[in-house]
Amino acid sequence: MSTTLERWEPVIGLEVHVQLGTATKMFCGCRNLFGAPPNALTCPVCLGLPGALPVPNRRAAELAIRFGLAVGGTIAEVTRFDRKQYFYPDLPKGYQISQDKGPIVTGGTVTTSFFGDGKTIRLIRAHLEEDAGKGQHEESGGSTLVDLNRCGIPLLEIVSAPDLRSAEDAWAYLNELRLTLRTLDISECDMEKGSLRCDVNVSIRPRGTTPFGDRVELKNLNSFRGVERAIRHEIERQAALLEAGGKVELETRLWDDEKGESRLMRKKESAPDYRYFPDPDLPPFAVGRAWVDRVAAEAPELPLKRLERYTSVYGLSDYDAKVLITDPSICRYFEETTALCNDPKNAANWITSELFGLMKGGVSIDDVKVRPTHIAELVALVKDGTLNVRSAREVLAKQYEDPRPAKEWVEKLGLVQVSDRDALVAIVKKGMEMNPKAVADLKAGKEKAAGAIVGYAMKETKGRGNPAILNEILAELLKTF
Amino acid sequence: MNISKEDVVKTLRLARLEVPESELPDLVREFDSIVKYVEAVAAVDLRGVEPLSHGGDARDVFRDDVVTPSLPADVALGNAPDTAGGCFRVPRVIAEPS
CATH class of the missing domain: 1.10.10.410 (Arc Repressor Mutant, subunit A)
Structure with missing residues (x-):
């Protein structure tokens, strides 16, 4: 008996929403911030009060352009906003400002260089829109509590072509996309805080054939591993349907990661009709060459460029360079250390082998008391012969709990190297x-x-x-x- | 285009409006008359005319990414018919599973 994947080829596309790392919302000056008390960050614009007029955030447009340039997409010369109408209590205006025709970015690609096998996935588009508020259904009494702090936070929706062929592909693509977005300071991409959200379209077709099968959209995916699990489950579900002589319905399903199964949310016939039309409150805007050039000039280095620099200029191994680059906070820490001690190789070693050895249980490097100044000092003390590596390790372990300068610890522990x-x-x-x-x-x-x-x-x-x-x-x- | 009862029912559903069955025939007639009125525009020959999306000449209007004060939460909630725990409290709406 062959396996499902030997008989069927999955065809997968992803829609990813990321909140842009601006200071303020998309169309008003309310703070773009997670975790404030409910409804503390609203104004007439994001509350959707009559007569309030939206004005787009230039920074949000710039971050979208930055993304477009990073993935090699085409930046629209003229772009505009449309209204997407639907009725839901977390959307007080009764419509979401989005971009239907003429998204700011068209095309582009993402290559899975760090997390996958180097496959190139095409992007269809990336467009600007505003986030909705957050609704929470009350346990009893059929009401919904609505917090509009999130309402109006700028989003970039990134739509991939159906180029992914497995759950692993989808996982690699998501990680690669997140790496690019985080390295370029476009978005924090923290799924737990909801600054990255993802919907998946899955269909299957008999191996060796080209027409696409009918696809199912999966929603409510809360982690990258959850996305992988949901896709695997959906492939099996569709294969079982088709092999039993049934057919796959065009529908949207909600994934339940705890139960490891999905349930029907809506069928295609009841898919909402969004009645898009150009938002008359928002005039079109032109993205001239000069603006694009300015955005390109101020954009941080792309992960692949950085990899090249770390291996050829810094002389790091491919492996070490990737360990640093794949986590932008670690990368920042490493860059700061290197700037202080001017010794990238030793800085990398002290961070990836010694400091990581002390960090247990998912501690973030941003929360570690040992700062780049500490590491740089240790590197210098070993280099000038004051400390041998063993003693420096001992100092680092002490500093991990009590981050006083290395010199103080050296004196206290009597560790000065004997070179007499x-x-x-x-x-x-x-x-x-x-x-x-x-x-x-x-x-x-x-x-x-x-x-x-x-x-x-x-x-x-x-x-x-x-x-x-x-x-x-x-x-x-x-x-x- | 002739408006059918189904078109009216669908529109009402999208807007989450409840209308008694007895009022539907009137609505169908009124919808139909409005659509016919607007359809007169379709008779104009628009070949070679760029669709207009905005009436004014304004272009490229942006604001800087600078924080401005938000409303105090009690003011934001001031007009709400019902609130709880600092939130707007509204009737539950669920995306219909058909």
Whole structure:
């Protein structure tokens, strides 16, 4: 018996909504902020009061253009806003301001270079719109409580072509998209705070055929892994339907991640008719060459460009560079450290092996008490011979709990490296006398035998001996011993 | 185009309006008359004319991304017929599963 995926080829497209990282909302000056008390961030515009007029946020348009340039899309020369009408209590105007015809960005691609197998996924469009408020159904008594703080926050809706062929593809695409959006400071893309949301369209067709099957839209996806699970489940559900002689209905389904199943939300016949038309309150706007050039000039470096710089200019391994780049907060931390110590390789090592080793249980680097200044200081202290690596590690562990400057810890713990040659020569000599077998092995070319003697010397210096000098002394003494 | 009873029912549903069955025939007639009135415009020859989306000459109107004061929550909620816990309280609406 063949597996479902051997018989059927999934065809998947994603619609991703991200909240743009502006200071204010899309059409009014209310703060764009998560977590304020309910209805503390509203005004006549986002409350949809009669007579209030929207004025678009220039920054939001710029972030959309920044995205368009990053994915190699076409920026519309003239673009405009349309009204999308639907009735829901979280939308007080009775319509959402969106872009139907003439989105600000058309086309472009996302390549899964960091999270996937390098597949290129085409984008159909990305357009600006405003977020709706948040409704919460009361447990008892059939009412809904509405908080309009979120209403009017700028959104960019990014629609992919149906180029994805598996749940893994979808996961990689989402991660890659998020990396681009976060690296470019376009959006925080935090699914838990709702600043990234995603709907999925799934259809399947017999392997080796080209016509698309009927597709189902999945909503209520709360994590990237949830998206993967929902897609896998939907592929199996559609295959079972088709193999039992049934057909897939065009419909929208809600995913329940806890139960691991989806349920019908609406069929195509009851799909809302949004009655789009140009919003008369908002004149069209032109995105001239000069504006695009300015946005391009101030845009941060793209992840792939950064990878190239880290490996060729900084000399980092591909692996280390990717570890840093795939988390923009870590990347920022690394850049700050490097700017202070001017030693990217050691900065990367101290962050990815030593600091990560201390960070347990999903701690964010932004919350760690050890700051880039601390790491830069340690790198410098090791470089100038004040500390050996072992002692520096000890200092870092102390700083992780109590972030006083390294010099204070070095003094407190008596960790200054012993580089005094005469003192070390005496210790190495003693070590050689006590380990005649190691000396004989060394003379016979067994380099590993040095461990016993250097180890002795480290013990004698309480771990503070300068290993480079110890090895040097040992090599010299061996000639005459 | 002739407006049918179904068109009226659908429009009412989209607007979440409740109208007694007895008033539907009047509405059908009125809708129909409005649509016919507007349809007269369709008789104009518009070949080669760019569709107009805005009446004025305004273009490229933007504001800077600068915070302006929001309304105090009690003022924002001031006209609401019903509130609870700092929120507007409204009848529950569910996307219909048909």
